[in-house]
Amino acid sequence: MANWTSASRQALADLLSVDTWLPETMPEYAQGFMYMLGSLTASSFVVLVLSGVVLAANGPASWSYNGADRFAAAVHFWAVQAFFFFMMLHLWRVFFTGAWRGGRKETWLLGALAFLIAIPTAFTGYLINGDFYSQWNAVQAKDGLNALGLAWVNLPNAGQMFGMHVVVLPLTLSALIFGHIARVRLKGVVPPYPAAQVQTHTSKEGQ
Ligand code: HEM
Helix, strand or coil, rough: CHHHHHHHHHHHHHHHHHHHHHHCCCHHHCCCCCHHHHHHHHHHHHHHHHHHHHHHHHHCCCCHHHHHHHHHHHHHHHHHHHHHHHHHHHHHHHHCCCCCCCCCHHHHHHHHHHHHHHHHHHHHHHHHCCHHHHHHHHHHHHHHHCCCCCCCCCCHHHHHHHHHHHHHHHHHHHHHHHHHHHHHHCCCCCCCCCCCCCCCCCCCCCC
């Protein structure tokens, strides 16, 4: 009789297995570039986090300076562009291959949630730039959030936005991306749709 302990043991055993994370073969259909887009999104996210750690360690004033700090800020900026670019292409690939099929709806939902959380993560990063554009965006978006009853999210408050951008949102996003990729590894990559049956009228019956 299954209980919580044995169900958790089984789930953990599957999650921690080398067969899950290091399979020795890959299905032929998953070897094309279209199937690399998720990994490219994840790789951009790693660059994003690493450059973000450098920026956070040096502190908010640092990224307006010249030299190495500007370089870290530029790497962070271009990693965001790559992250969203590859994520959109990946979203098209999974949409057109119907990748939610075969018990993969949680994979889809975790991906969609990651997309939703990525938006405020990027936006709060923009807000802590502190230039006139970001201040303008902060006060405009504050009106919108007030109207939604979310007044505790105080966008012109640089301290709150800093905490959201470097801790709350990226940790949430990392957990969602981990869950998403773990689901992909557990389920394997979805097989393509079956090829359409084409009727040929020239072939003789029974041959
Ligand atoms: C946060 C950004 C995301 C990352 C880092 C990511 C990462 C990945 C990776 C590495 C794979 C393995 C296969 C591949 O690379 O094509 C994958 C598969 C998948 N992703 Fe994402 N993904 C993200 C966003 C999304 C979004 C927005 C959706 C849809 C709403 C989505 C839905 C799926 C589905 C359904 C699969 C399974 C594909 C299959 O079995 O063929 N992902 N993802």
